[in-house]
Amino acid sequence: MDLSTNVLLDRVQFWHNPDLTSINLKNGNNENIYYLVINDNPNLVYLQVDDPAGVIAGVDPPYDNWTISGNPLISENCYLGLEEFLEFSISIYPNPTNDIIQIESNSFIEIAFIQINSLLGELVMGHGRDTHQLDVSKLSSGVYILKVNTSSGEFTKKLVKE
Known part of the structure; x- marks a missing residue:
């Protein structure tokens, strides 16, 4: 959730949202947010703010009135690009x-489609939803490009078939 362009924020609440993975509050005016509650957002990974040290200490106003549950990374620059975020969220091994590759994703990332392309961009193999493993035993040895289409975007990775 990107609220960085809203400099008039003074009260913010995020409750019970399993799809929330990042919050960007860095707007140059965090000292005006006198009330903040972030509670029960199990997949929250990043919280970007103006003064991370003040937020973490939670001693001086307004940060002494901020409640943050869970353990998100609190930083001035924690936002990743989509590709980096998906790389962090998807494991391929x-x-x-x-022969078999395993594809695992965090609970908030839904895999829509997986495809394997040659280095020339030709589609070699494709597989639909809810795939957690792929049999590549029939592929020739070599280097391929694995594309994973998700509910959050597309992720690409080099795949080596021995």
Whole structure:
């Protein structure tokens, strides 16, 4: 959730949102947010603010009236690009592989489609939803590009078939 362009914020609440993974409050006016509650957002990873040290200490106003549950990374520059975020959220192993690759994602990332392309961009293999493993044993040895289309965007990674 990007609220960085809203400099008039003074009260903010985020409650019970399992889809919330990041919050950007860095707007140059965090000292005006006199009330902040972030509670029960199990997949919250990043909280970007103007003064991370003040937020973490939570002693001086307005940060003494901020409540943050969970353990998000609190920083001035914690926002990742989408590709980096998906790389952090999706695991593909083993790589290199001989036969089966495992694809795991965090609970808030839904895999829509997986495709394997040659280095020339030709589609070699594709597989639909809810795929957590892919049999690549019939592929020739070499380097391929694995594309994972998710509910949050597209992620690409080099795949080596031995």
